Amino acid sequence: MTSIAWYVEDVTDAIARSDALLAERGRARFLATASQQLGNPLHEDRAARAAVRLAVPTLGDTAVLVLAPRRGRARWWRATGSEPATVDGGVLTGDELPPAVEQALAGNEPSEADWLADQLAEVGWLGERAPGSVSVRVVSLPGSAAATGALVVVRDNQREPDPDEHDMQMLRGFAARAGAALDAAVLYRDQADVAETLQASLAPTEPPAVGGVQWGAAYRPAPSSLRIGGDFYGAHEMPDGGALFYLGDVSGKGVDAAVFTGQIRQGIQALRRIESDPARLLVLLNDAVLETSRAHGQGRFATMVLGRAQPAHGSGLSLTLASGGHLPPIVVRADGTVETVDLRGMLIGVVPDPRIAAVAVQLAPGETCLLFSDGVTEARGGVRGEQFGAARLVDALEGCQRMPAPALAERVEQVIGDWLGGRNHDDIAVLAVRAVGLTPRHLHAVRS
Incomplete structure (x- = not known):
C-alpha cells in the first residue's frame, strides 16, 4: 500500500526575495547602460538629450532636465512617450523656473507633494495631463562645485505605483551619472568660450x-x-x-x-x-x-x-x-x-x-x-x-x-x-x- 503525504509551504518570502533580486539586477543594468551612454558626449545639448531619453520609460513617463541658469536663462529638455522617446526643449528665465526646480538647483531635494505637479503644469511640462493624475520627483544633478542642473521625473499614477526607496536610489544614481556628464560638457563649453574670446581679442x-x-x-x-x-x-x-x-x-x-x-x-x-x-x-x-x-x-x-x-x-x-x-x-x-x-x-x-x-x-x-x-x-x-x-x-x-x-x-x-x-x-x-x-x-x- 502506497502512502502519500501532502504539505503546504509558504513561498511568499522566497518569491519576494527573487523578485527583489531581479529588480536590483535590472536597476544595476540600467545604471551601467546609463554610465556607458552618458560617458561620451562633450556637448551639453547632446548630453542632456541622451539623459532624458535614457530616463524614459525606465524612470518615468516624462523626464525634464533643466540646466543651471546662465546669464539669467535656463535651458531645458523634455522626453515623452514610449521608446524611442521624443525630445523637445526650450529656455526659461530665472523668474519662470518652478520653485521645486530652484530648490534642486540649490542642491536640495524637494519632497513629493501635489504642488510639485501643479508647478510643472504651470510651465507646460505635463502637456494635457492633469496634475492630480501624476506623481513627480525632482532631484539635483551634482557637479564638481555646485549642482549642474535638475532632473524632473513624472509618472502616471494609473499605470505605475509611486516610486519606493529603491526606485529613488536608482533615480539618484542616474542623476549622479547625468550630472557628471553635463558637468564635463559645461566645463568643455566654458573652455571653448574662453578660447573663442581670446581668439577674438588676439586675432x-x-x-x-x-x-x-x-x-x-x-x-x-x-x-x-x-x-x-x-x-x-x-x-x-x-x-x-x-x-x-x-x-x-x-x-x-x-x-x-x-x-x-x-x-x-x-x-x-x-x-x-x-x-x-x-x-x-x-x-x-x-x-x-x-x-x-x-x-x-x-x-x-x-x-x-x-x-x-x-x-x-x-x-x-x-x-x-x-x-x-x-x-x-x-x-x-x-x-x-x-x-x-x-x-x-x-x-x-x-x-x-x-x-x-x-x-x-x-x-x-x-x-x-x-x-x-x-x-x-x-x-x-x-x-x-x-x-x-x-x-x-x-x-x-x-x-x-x-x-x-x-x-x-x-x-x-x-x-x-x-x-x-x-x-x-x-x-x-x-x-x-x-x-x-x-x-x-x-x-x-x-x-x-
Whole structure:
C-alpha cells in the first residue's frame, strides 16, 4: 500500500526575495547602460538629450532636465512617450523656473507633494495631463562645485505605483551619472568660450593703409590649439608716414601661449610710442618680457622679426629689419629671384641685453619681403614625412614676383597645406610686405 503525504509551504518570502533580486539586477543594468551612454558626449545639448531619453520609460513617463541658469536663462529638455522617446526643449528665465526646480538647483531635494505637479503644469511640462493624475520627483544633478542642473521625473499614477526607496536610489544614481556628464560638457563649453574670446581679442587685425606699402597675411593655427596659436603678426602706422611691422612666435601652446602673445603685442603697442628703431625697440621689449616672466616665475621667451618700412627717395621702400632669434625673412625681387636676408639675433625674454641683429633692405616697386614662422619650414609632409624646409620655400617663391602681397601669402599657405596632406602641424603665420607706388590699392589680408 502506497502512502502519500501532502504539505503546504509558504513561498511568499522566497518569491519576494527573487523578485527583489531581479529588480536590483535590472536597476544595476540600467545604471551601467546609463554610465556607458552618458560617458561620451562633450556637448551639453547632446548630453542632456541622451539623459532624458535614457530616463524614459525606465524612470518615468516624462523626464525634464533643466540646466543651471546662465546669464539669467535656463535651458531645458523634455522626453515623452514610449521608446524611442521624443525630445523637445526650450529656455526659461530665472523668474519662470518652478520653485521645486530652484530648490534642486540649490542642491536640495524637494519632497513629493501635489504642488510639485501643479508647478510643472504651470510651465507646460505635463502637456494635457492633469496634475492630480501624476506623481513627480525632482532631484539635483551634482557637479564638481555646485549642482549642474535638475532632473524632473513624472509618472502616471494609473499605470505605475509611486516610486519606493529603491526606485529613488536608482533615480539618484542616474542623476549622479547625468550630472557628471553635463558637468564635463559645461566645463568643455566654458573652455571653448574662453578660447573663442581670446581668439577674438588676439586675432591679427588688418594692417593699416600706408603709402607705398601693400600688405598680405595668412594665418593657420595648429589643429590642437582651440584655434588659438602662439604665432602672431601685426603692423602700426608711424607718425612720420612709415610703418612698423612684426611677425613672431612665442613658447608654449594653447591658451598660455595666447596670453603671452597678447602681452607681446601690447608691449609693442606701448613701446612703439617711445622708440621707433626696431633693434632698440626689441631690447626694450626683451626687458619687459624678462620682468613679467620673473614676476610670475615663468620661463617664457619669443622669437620675432620686427621691421620699419619707409618710402624710399624716388620710389620703393627702405626696410630696417631687426631679429630676435627668428627665421630670416625672404625677399622676392622684381626679376623673380629669391634672396634670404642674412639676419640673426638672440631670443626675446631669455637674457638681459641680448644681441639683436639689424639690417637694411631696399625694395624696388614690385618687390616683396616675406616674414614667416617656423610652422612653414618645419611642416612635415610629402611621401616620407619630411620637413618642408627653407630650400623648398625658396623654390616655391621663385617666379612669383608679379603676385600681390595677399596672393603671395596665400600661396605660401596653400603650398604648405598641400605638403602637409592633412597631417597635424604647428601654427603657421605669413606676413608679406610689398613695395608699390605711392597710390596703391590696399587689399585685405588673407585670413584662414
